[in-house]
Amino acid sequence: MIKLSDRALELQFSPIRKLMPEATKAKERGIKIYHLNIGQPDIESPKIFLQKVKEFDEKVVVYEKSEGNSLLRSSLAEYYQRLDLNIKSEDIVVTTGGSEGLWMIFFILFNSGDECLTFDPTYTNYLTFSKLNGVNLRAVPTTLADNFNLPSMEIIKQAVTKKTKAILITNPSNPTGAVYSKKLLDELVEFCVRNNLYIISDETYREFVYSGPKAVSLLSYKQAEKLTVVVDSLSKRYSLCGARLGMLVSKNKEILEAANKIAQARLASGTIEQYAASFLLEVEPNYFETIKREYQHRRDVLIKGLEKIKGVKVSHPDGAFYLIAELPVKSAEDFCLFLLKEFEDKKETVMLAPAEGFYITPGLGKSQVRIAYVIESKALERACELISKGLTAYHNRA
Amino acid sequence: MIKLSDRALELQFSPIRKLMPEATKAKERGIKIYHLNIGQPDIESPKIFLQKVKEFDEKVVVYEKSEGNSLLRSSLAEYYQRLDLNIKSEDIVVTTGGSEGLWMIFFILFNSGDECLTFDPTYTNYLTFSKLNGVNLRAVPTTLADNFNLPSMEIIKQAVTKKTKAILITNPSNPTGAVYSKKLLDELVEFCVRNNLYIISDETYREFVYSGPKAVSLLSYKQAEKLTVVVDSLSKRYSLCGARLGMLVSKNKEILEAANKIAQARLASGTIEQYAASFLLEVEPNYFETIKREYQHRRDVLIKGLEKIKGVKVSHPDGAFYLIAELPVKSAEDFCLFLLKEFEDKKETVMLAPAEGFYITPGLGKSQVRIAYVIESKALERACELISKGLTAYHNRA
Numbered sequence: 105m106i107k108l109s110d111r112a113l114e115l116q117f118s119p120i121r122k123l124m125p126e127a128t129k130a131k132e133r134g135i136k137i138y139h140l141n142i143g144q145p146d147i148e149s150p151k152i153f154l155q156k157v158k159e160f161d162e163k164v165v166v167y168e169k170s171e172g173n174s175l176l177r178s179s180l181a182e183y184y185q186r187l188d189l190n191i192k193s194e195d196i197v198v199t200t201g202g203s204e205g206l207w208m209i210f211f212i213l214f215n216s217g218d219e220c221l222t223f224d225p226t227y228t229n230y231l232t233f234s235k236l237n238g239v240n241l242r243a244v245p246t247t248l249a250d251n252f253n254l255p256s257m258e259i260i261k262q263a264v265t266k267k268t269k270a271i272l273i274t275n276p277s278n279p280t281g282a283v284y285s286k287k288l289l290d291e292l293v294e295f296c297v298r299n300n301l302y303i304i305s306d307e308t309y310r311e312f313v314y315s316g317p318k319a320v321s322l323l324s325y326k327q328a329e330k331l332t333v334v335v336d337s338l339s340k341r342y343s344l345c346g347a348r349l350g351m352l353v354s355k356n357k358e359i360l361e362a363a364n365k366i367a368q369a370r371l372a373s374g375t376i377e378q379y380a381a382s383f384l385l386e387v388e389p390n391y392f393e394t395i396k397r398e399y400q401h402r403r404d405v406l407i408k409g410l411e412k413i414k415g416v417k418v419s420h421p422d423g424a425f426y427l428i429a430e431l432p433v434k435s436a437e438d439f440c441l442f443l444l445k446e447f448e449d450k451k452e453t454v455m456l457a458p459a460e461g462f463y464i465t466p467g468l469g470k471s472q473v474r475i476a477y478v479i480e481s482k483a484l485e486r487a488c489e490l491i492s493k494g495l496t497a498y499h500n501r502a
Numbered sequence: 503m504i505k506l507s508d509r510a511l512e513l514q515f516s517p518i519r520k521l522m523p524e525a526t527k528a529k530e531r532g533i534k535i536y537h538l539n540i541g542q543p544d545i546e547s548p549k550i551f552l553q554k555v556k557e558f559d560e561k562v563v564v565y566e567k568s569e570g571n572s573l574l575r576s577s578l579a580e581y582y583q584r585l586d587l588n589i590k591s592e593d594i595v596v597t598t599g600g601s602e603g604l605w606m607i608f609f610i611l612f613n614s615g616d617e618c619l620t621f622d623p624t625y626t627n628y629l630t631f632s633k634l635n636g637v638n639l640r641a642v643p644t645t646l647a648d649n650f651n652l653p654s655m656e657i658i659k660q661a662v663t664k665k666t667k668a669i670l671i672t673n674p675s676n677p678t679g680a681v682y683s684k685k686l687l688d689e690l691v692e693f694c695v696r697n698n699l700y701i702i703s704d705e706t707y708r709e710f711v712y713s714g715p716k717a718v719s720l721l722s723y724k725q726a727e728k729l730t731v732v733v734d735s736l737s738k739r740y741s742l743c744g745a746r747l748g749m750l751v752s753k754n755k756e757i758l759e760a761a762n763k764i765a766q767a768r769l770a771s772g773t774i775e776q777y778a779a780s781f782l783l784e785v786e787p788n789y790f791e792t793i794k795r796e797y798q799h800r801r802d803v804l805i806k807g808l809e810k811i812k813g814v815k816v817s818h819p820d821g822a823f824y825l826i827a828e829l830p831v832k833s834a835e836d837f838c839l840f841l842l843k844e845f846e847d848k849k850e851t852v853m854l855a856p857a858e859g860f861y862i863t864p865g866l867g868k869s870q871v872r873i874a875y876v877i878e879s880k881a882l883e884r885a886c887e888l889i890s891k892g893l894t895a896y897h898n899r900a
Binding site: 105106108109110111112114115116117118120123124142144145147148149153154158160163164166167168170174199201203207211212214215216218229232233236237238269274300301302331336343344345346347348350358359362364366367368369370372373374375376377419438483 | 503504506507508509511513514516518520540542543545546547551555556558562564565598599609610611612613614616627629631634636689697699728729741744745746756758763766770772773775776874
């Protein structure tokens with residue numbers, strides 16, 4: 105039989121989703137699962153969005169403009185201006201989720217074989233998007249002991265090679281929840297400007313910062329504006345994961361032109377969602393405040409619950425809604441499978457994402473899991489109890 | 503300044519959309535434009551779809567499954583079964599438009615540098631998707647004189663090289679409207695089986711066949727089922743271009759597994775559209791009959807109108823809603839620009855897509871345009887008149 109492409113054969117299932125078949129089987133056995141594996145918030149989507157979907161009143165669902173609905177783009181520009189960022193409609197290309205923006209930018213910036221530098225652990229899908237485009241994604245490790253903060257410029261400098269064309273950061277970080285300080289970002293930007301490196305900044309979780317410094321957008325660095333491209337998304341900000349709307353934002357006209365060419369080939373993003381999303385500026389500011397308080401509370405409950413478990417180490421994230429926990433097991437993946445296949449307590453179990461798949465550097469993160477705190481605090485408390493009981497049962501196996 | 507990737511710099515704007523800025527300027531001067539350049543049907547989307555969008559009643563727009571909404575996939579399987587094709591849910595991956603299915607399959611089947619063989623003129627975005635994936639897309643020409651039918655197996659055979667890994671057909675064809683006979687397809691399939699070549703069959707326009715043979719799906723060839731992957735779309739079938747829903751269909755489990763891995767990385771297609779689309783089986787069969795009669799009428803009006811113009815040659819398509827016309831000009835692109843920039847008749851003009859961009863082989867199609875007959879027949883008659891007057895004005899320029 106004729107083979108698929110080598111690169112297709114190299115692809116991995118997402119570590120966030122690959123245990124799903126076992127979860128489905130557990131559900132079929134009547135087990136209730138607490139999902140801490142996936143960043144699907146339970147927060148209600150803004151009412152104005154749902155209302156405008158219902159009010160969509162065209163007789164034909166026609167193609168939207170390739171670069172995005174004009175009203176949506178100007179409302180996004182206004183969103184950035186309210187953050188004191190000098191962004192206009194023309195600096196924005198609407199993408200089908202932040203995901204599409206990511207693969208577009210990997211295609212646009214890198215020749216096959218070029219290197220992109222990022223930080224371990226990282227958002228796992230960067231790996232697939234880099235493979236899709238032949239980009240060599242390399243990572244400088246960050247550590248739980250250091251709360252997954254950025255390493256020093258000295259260490260970053262050592263990791264840059266002649267083939268490095270860009271540095272990719274996720275701020276606030278998925279999967280660690282780290283929020284980088286302005287001082288560190290100043291240094292990073294200065295380093296990129298001096299070394300003529302592009303900066304890809306994934307700012308999907310911008311709104312979700314609970315303690316410590318506010319998330320600084322890399323769009324605020326005028327001296328780096330031609331080098332910077334921001335990947336952004338409405339999925340998390342407005343709890344609209346299923347609406348598949350994101351954007352590329354840059355002051356570099358060449359990058360936007362290339363993105364528009366790709367956008368034309370894929371024709372357009374969804375028409376109905378773009379229409380509804382163009383009203384999201386009407387969402388009252390306290391929408392975010394309420395959500396932030398809720399997440400902060402959940403984070404605190406989760407950390408408290410996890411730290412009670414013997415042998416568990418937890419990062420203390422300032423943002424996003426993830427944390428990395430180190431478990432007293434050799435293989436977190438094996439433990440996660442055990443939780444789904446063999447364990448139950450009162451017909452309940454918990455699903456976690458093994459963190460190894462979030463590390464690019466082989467061998468790292470084997471004992472770690474990523475935990476998303478996107479369910480209610482009562483459920484989080486119960487989930488911690490299940491992890492604790494699960495660990496005991498796991499260690500007591502025959 | 504640091505350069506973008508070589509491949510990004512090679513990208514072209516879509517020939518269907520690249521004259522849009524001139525069209526916008528013409529509209530700003532108060533000119534009404536008849537759009538024959540884009541395959542955006544004016545046919546109403548099915549009422550059941552629009553109604554179900556309004557009935558979407560979740561409080562959170564969550565991620566849909568990566569492989570697609572389960573109800574939608576089973577309704578799609580049922581759709582194929584009604585066509586006597588042995589397709590199950592598990593043979594289908596839902597994609598964000600047929601476009602996403604296309605770039606996925608280019609990635610999945612080909613190593614960088616491998617060849618894919620298709621037929622000129624071809625759907626222009628294949629070129630971008632092949633470039634995105636480093637695939638060498640080559641084309642065997644078909645001709646207006648032969649109504650753009652497939653060439654003989656002898657000619658196809660000569661075009662296959664050691665690097666050819668698949669043959670890509672579009673049936674019914676965009677941009678030519680040709681529908682290939684069962685006899686020709688039998689030969690093509692036999693050839694691919696004998697030579698171990700994948701077959702990518704884009705069947706987006708399956709329902710739109712007016713005369714001649716019905717469109718034969720390549721899913722009906724059991725002997726080639728492991729070699730065949732069908733790219734399909736709801737955009738044209740149900741006049742839902744802006745809903746961005748398509749699918750990859752194959753009996754090759756390896757292909758589907760790779761597609762699912764890519765699907766996981768991009769997370770999901772739109773939740774609300776998938777919910778609404780899962781009810782499309784309820785569309786009464788006469789929906790298509792009415793539409794087909796309408797398109798057939800438009801096609802006949804268009805051909806009649808064009809053939810009246812001196813020096814214009816027209817293909818006689820059996821399907822889709824496009825035709826290729828050869829105009830008595832050296833550069834159809836220059837003429838198309840003239841129509842937008844310099845010409846008007848009673849404050850009206852017409853927009854056409856230069857066909858050169860639909861040809862992979864350099865130098866072909868320079869005098870041709872692609873015309874989409876997706877507007878009412880009265881408007882088509884007026885558009886033909888505008889083309890005729892435009893040609894006269896073009897030839898009489900100083």
